[in-house]
Amino acid sequence: xxxxxxxxxxxxxxxxxxxxxxxxxxxxxxxxxxxxxxxxxxxxxxxxxxxxxxxxxxxxxxxxxxxxxxxxxxxxxxxxxxxxxxxxxxxxxxxxxxxxxxxxxxxxxxxxxxxxxxxxxxxxxxxxxxxxxxxxxxxxxxxxxxxxxxxxxxxxxxxxxxxxxxxxxxxxxxxxxxxxxxxxxxxxxxxxxxxxxxxxxxxxxxxxxxxxxxxxxxxxxxxxxxxxxxxxxxxxxxxxxxxxxxxxxxxxxxxxxxxxxxxxxxxxxxxxxxxxxxxxxxxx
Amino acid sequence: xxxxxxxxxxxxxxxxxxxxxxxxxxxxxxxxxxxxxxxxxxxxxxxxxxxxxxxxxxxxxxxxxxxxxxxxxxxxxxxxxxxxxxxxxxxxxxxxxxxxxxxxxxxxxxxxxxxxxxxxxxxxxxxxxxxxxxxxxxxxxxxxxxxxxxxxxxxxxxxxxxxxxxxxxxxxxxxxxxxxxxxxxxxxxxxxxxxxxxxxxxxxxxxxxxxxxxxxxxxxxxxxxxxxxxxxxxxxxxxxxxxxxxxxxxxxxxxxxxxxxxxxxxxxxxxxxxxxxxxxxxxxxxxxxxxxxxxxxxxxxxxxxxxxxxxxxx
Numbered sequence: 001x002x003x004x005x006x007x008x009x010x011x012x013x014x015x016x017x018x019x020x021x022x023x024x025x026x027x028x029x030x031x032x033x034x035x036x037x038x039x040x041x042x043x044x045x046x047x048x049x050x051x052x053x054x055x056x057x058x059x060x061x062x063x064x065x066x067x068x069x070x071x072x073x074x075x076x077x078x079x080x081x082x083x084x085x086x087x088x089x090x091x092x093x094x095x096x097x098x099x100x101x102x103x104x105x106x107x108x109x110x111x112x113x114x115x116x117x118x119x120x121x122x123x124x125x126x127x128x129x130x131x132x133x134x135x136x137x138x139x140x141x142x143x144x145x146x147x148x149x150x151x152x153x154x155x156x157x158x159x160x161x162x163x164x165x166x167x168x169x170x171x172x173x174x175x176x177x178x179x180x181x182x183x184x185x186x187x188x189x190x191x192x193x194x195x196x197x198x199x200x201x202x203x204x205x206x207x208x209x210x211x212x213x214x215x216x217x218x219x220x221x222x223x224x225x226x227x228x229x230x231x232x233x234x235x236x237x238x239x240x241x242x243x244x245x246x247x248x249x250x251x252x253x254x255x256x257x258x259x260x261x262x263x264x265x266x267x268x269x270x271x272x273x274x275x276x277x278x279x280x281x282x283x284x
Numbered sequence: 285x286x287x288x289x290x291x292x293x294x295x296x297x298x299x300x301x302x303x304x305x306x307x308x309x310x311x312x313x314x315x316x317x318x319x320x321x322x323x324x325x326x327x328x329x330x331x332x333x334x335x336x337x338x339x340x341x342x343x344x345x346x347x348x349x350x351x352x353x354x355x356x357x358x359x360x361x362x363x364x365x366x367x368x369x370x371x372x373x374x375x376x377x378x379x380x381x382x383x384x385x386x387x388x389x390x391x392x393x394x395x396x397x398x399x400x401x402x403x404x405x406x407x408x409x410x411x412x413x414x415x416x417x418x419x420x421x422x423x424x425x426x427x428x429x430x431x432x433x434x435x436x437x438x439x440x441x442x443x444x445x446x447x448x449x450x451x452x453x454x455x456x457x458x459x460x461x462x463x464x465x466x467x468x469x470x471x472x473x474x475x476x477x478x479x480x481x482x483x484x485x486x487x488x489x490x491x492x493x494x495x496x497x498x499x500x501x502x503x504x505x506x507x508x509x510x511x512x513x514x515x516x517x518x519x520x521x522x523x524x525x526x527x528x529x530x531x532x533x534x535x536x537x538x539x540x541x542x543x544x545x546x547x548x549x550x551x552x553x554x555x556x557x558x559x560x561x562x563x564x565x566x567x568x569x570x571x572x573x574x575x576x577x578x579x580x581x582x583x584x585x586x587x588x589x590x591x592x593x594x595x596x597x598x
Binding site: 126146 | 552553554556558571575576580585589590591
């Protein structure tokens, strides 16, 4: 195997100063040639017009029917879709790999907005377990509360809950940002590997248990720390970033971020590349 | 997987049988091996209502062994004899199904332990519930099937809890179906979603203290555990709080009494629960769609946190 320490040619990301580490072990990091961008085709996407708006009443539809109809509307160029009467149905809005303004006038059940890449979503209600699981990019805003496993395994994007969330928020997350306006349950950040979680309220027991990397910011009380989770210094750049994120998320107005606690992984990692997927995208 | 649902009206009565049927039917994808209702009906509070079975439903995927129906008649006759011996007077008798009966009984003694032990000493006989308001109805099939079979749609009352079961820890039969009566306490019932991992240790300890188990379903432990705590003088809420450490495993359970309804969630919050609370109604279920079946309008709901115990009064 080639010794990467001896490789002197810098990648574009390194040249831009986005990361400086010299990888010595196995990595799946790949860099794409921007000249080939026009050859990339993202399956299941459409050209949509955000000014083209329609309503979709899903009261008498199954989740599969509703999701197919959303896809059908996107194929017709609708860029803003308002879903009426979701009534707690499971698996609504899953698998959207498109730019789209999606608004739910009501609450979702389990697995809402799972495996999405790109849409901007506002849910004027509550969401059940596993909302936005595997989110790649985009923004999902929940106006009320959320169930457990909120943002499980997300890789990018912003996931915002203005109310409180259940247990295991951000479990296994690999990137992106989760912002909670209220409280969060037990095992928040369990086994998180990258990304950031911001909780303005209190958080339950075993915070950040077995986390590999990533950062958790907490404004309120912490029930207990999980294994491998330790306190870190809140820097000026952390505070600037927090203020910027909260402002964009339209949450926590006048919240004093300087009093937040910062929690990171205390374990030493080997063969680990801490560049976020979204930062890799930016390096292209 | 299993699904649980419950509701309590505060300050009024409603068709709780119909409402709970809608909630449980919305959860039928979580399990329809059996469905059970614990309904707290409007009564004058003078007589006990005893729901009991003299056999099992042997159809609909049951794991029970078929018996000759004549055996049911023999068992019923012995029950009637024992009731008479104990000074209990049957005011009204309904035989809803060959194996399922409902008696209204005039019985003046307060301690139901001796009463229950006597009745259940008859092989194949189990008291499903005993109370002045509580009626536990459980059978194989989904919520609508059980509701239609027992004509529960019109039952008016203040609160109710129910369970849609996917059998995992024990057989497909009525004895393993929820809700479980909080034997020997009048008007106490329990439903549970989850799995208890210290069932046998707790069972042995409780049996040594004189408590009774009718099935090998781990969920029955919760009813017996709480009953034992209350027997020792604890309030319902105190017993529920103790259960968070006394019971090991993952669980969300509901417990109801004549005038209250409570919920408890394990310290890992591994089992789901969605809750709606207003001044006149509390409704909760494993999934929001259960609540939506009775409240289709947009409402505020939330997930209780890990280790949370709540109790509401009518």
